[in-house]
Amino acid sequence: MKTRTVRRSRLVPHTVDGRTEMVLDHYDVEAPTPPRDWDRIVLTAVTTIAGLIGAACIVWSTASIGDLLARVVTPPAAYAAAVVFDLAWISCMALEWLARYDQARARLPRRAGFAALAVAMGAVGVHGWLSGWLVIGVVGALVSGLAKGLWTVVLAHHAKPLDDLTQQWVDAQRARAGGELAMVSVRRELARARAAVDAEEETLRRTPDPTPDTPEDEADAPETPELPTVSGPMTIADAVRTALSSGISNPDAVLRYVRKVADANAKEESVRRTLRGARSAS
Incomplete structure (x- = not known):
């Protein structure tokens, strides 16, 4: 059995000049070496390959669609717009990854990703057709299709669907947390409204009379007898x-x-x- 040296630590008392403190004592032990997790290694390798294929797909599609759009607009604008075609379905795959534990939520980004992929493949095929190389356009369009297909398989392998009861529990917890989060915004809105009302009322209380009595008005006003005090x-x-x-x-x-x-x-x-x-x- 293979072993490996592992450094560990423990607290031990140490006394200097009559004062004892707990200090760390480092020591080495021989521990068995765990076997290689080939499943994890293979999955990591496949995920890395899928990432490299996705990057190559972006470069190829951007070059092809950018050349197509550059026929009517300036090249910088054309290639900037061409990046959107692949980034759209890649972003949908990222959302599908985030929802890998909830198949109901992953369904929408998966469908949107396939729709965006179809648009990107169509644009690459049109570029090949207009350039006089229809076969090359079809083959180039398949590059995006292969990248998306590989990522679909990888995401399906990473996905861990929950059973029905657990999924309902997760949905209830998510709904409760979402309600609490929504109430934060509602309370903030109500606080702003109350502050506006308080400020308006305070302004009205402090606003002076727009037609104050002048000395002439006081002289013309009839005298009101002062009420006698009660003894x-x-x-x-x-x-x-x-x-x-x-x-x-x-x-x-x-x-x-x-x-x-x-x-x-x-x-x-x-x-x-x-x-x-x-x-x-x-």
Whole structure:
């Protein structure tokens, strides 16, 4: 059995000048060497090959489609647009890789990837046909098809579909997390709306009167008698006499004063009768 030297560490007490501290002690042990994981090595090699083929496919398609588009636009713009044809289906494959545990979510990017691949292969074939080399155009189009086919097989090997019950549990957890994430945006929106309302109300409270009273207006305004202060409990009659002595003679004003200082439920007829009696007595 093959072995290998493995360095490990452990805490040991170490004393210097009477003070003990726990320090790391490094030591070597002989551990069995695990066998090579040839499955992982082969899968890594195939994935690397697929990546190299994808890069070569991008170069070939870009050169072919770029030359096709350069017939009507400037070469820089033509080749920049040509890159989009292959990057579209490669991006769809990346999304399919991210959804490798959820076949339902991977279905849409897989179909979109094949649609984008068909467009790219058609463009390469058209370039060969217009150049007078239809066979070369067909063969060149197959380069993208082979790259996509290889990546489809690799992604299928990497995919780990979940069973139905586990998939439902994952969907429920994803929906709950998505709802919480959506509520963050909703709460932020509500906070902005409340802040705008508070600012508007604060502005309205602090806005001065657009037509303030001028000294001339104050001089022309009729003088309003100042209500007398209350020094203790008062009856309706006392309140009526106090109002008259303070210059309040309007029956409605007297009624309001009586209800304020004497009896909040004072009847209007009683107050008016008391007011007439107070006037006749004076």
